[in-house]
Amino acid sequence: MKIEEVPQERGMMPDNIYEVCYALDDDGHYVLTASAGWNPKNIANNQAWEVIEQETAKALNGIHAGKLSPLAFHMAKNQMNTRLLAQYAGFSRWRVKRHLKPSVFKRLNQAVLERYSDVFGITVKQLQQFPEKIEQTI
């Protein structure tokens, strides 16, 4: 890749962020140059976010249908599954799965709720809430 071939296709990176990449200068020497992004990469990244949004939307639908607790929304939004969330919260996986039931979640005590809210970096009150519709995550 030559310097002039280094892609400058800004995708999801904020304006002030550049990546460094290796490219050849006119004399054929490798130098470090800044790149603002590359379309194939942006596309792949976009796709990855779409999957996360689909998962979050699925969780929200479940909540609205009364089948899932708000925990499901926060779990999906934080790109977690029950296994990962269980590791972070320090609960067993089946307990986390149980907490995804609305009836169980409603009766959880403060200490358990705090374990979850700490993981997500939100308040207990926020943990019990969920949006009507999926908002743009990024």
Place this chain on the structure above:
Amino acid sequence: MRIDFKHRHSAHCESGVSSNLLFHYGIDISEAMAFGIGGGIFFGYLPFLRVNKLPITTFRCEVGGIFKRVTKKLGVDVYWQKFRNPNKAMDALDHCLEEGIPVACRTGGYWLPYFPSAFRFHFNMHNLVVYGKEGDEYLISDPVFQEPVTCHRKDLLKARFAKGALAPKGTMYYLTGVPEKINLAPAVIKGIKEACRRMLKTPGPIIGVKGIRFLANRIEKWPKKLGKRKAILHLVQLIRMQEELGTGGGGFRFMYAAFLQEAAGILKENRLLDLSGKMTSTGDRWREFAVIGSRNCKNRAAESDSFEAMANILRDCANRETEIYQELMAVVH
């Protein structure tokens, strides 16, 4: 407190951390050099290790391997530590900083607040250097960012104890002793040998150039075996592993080409320049693969962009790389 630490923007976190830490102790080697001596170039398709249910493909060696090897080959002493207790891990970090030692930490990128939100994925292999602390804010030299950044204690703690695949478990490491004189040439030769050996001679089908061919065979079967949607998701993951922040593009192949160029000067061996050129064109091939892959992801694939075509590019990459490593072996024997 603030240690006088020179932050240098790098393409990849671990080789950047290695070269920046060594530079702090007076060993001036570039990122590419650290990557090469550390034998960073690699390929592995690991279907049994999964992130978000998708198999991991890696274009670089194991986490920590680059740093471990580059320091060992240069005769630099290193101290590594893992922790069970997060608070103890933070105390140990503070203690080092007070003594004026810049400390590298392994972290999970998801919890680092200075990451642009678009890049916040559960990814547990991110290395950075902590070089100071002001109140509860740590001063961090994260090599893949242009400027040094800061991070609150509670975020850094979370990042150091990220969970999931390849959890960092609070790992931190720093240099404890540096030899007076550094001899690069033997280290370079060893680094090249090791990389070649791993790419050509690792047993089993999934590592090295054999791994690239294995992946090619798998890719051909994806659309039938997994269905369209899942095949695309697998492809997305692959492209991200190849091109994500910190690969220097072309799955580290350009970085290795840069290393070979430098190595040619150190070993006074012009054949390495040729091989650097060949490695560059292999990197370009890898990029072509990403371009076609992304067209498939966006449903803009032309007839010629089939999964078979991508598999053929991979086979071409495997052939080219086999030739390069064999010639490299001959040069450094």
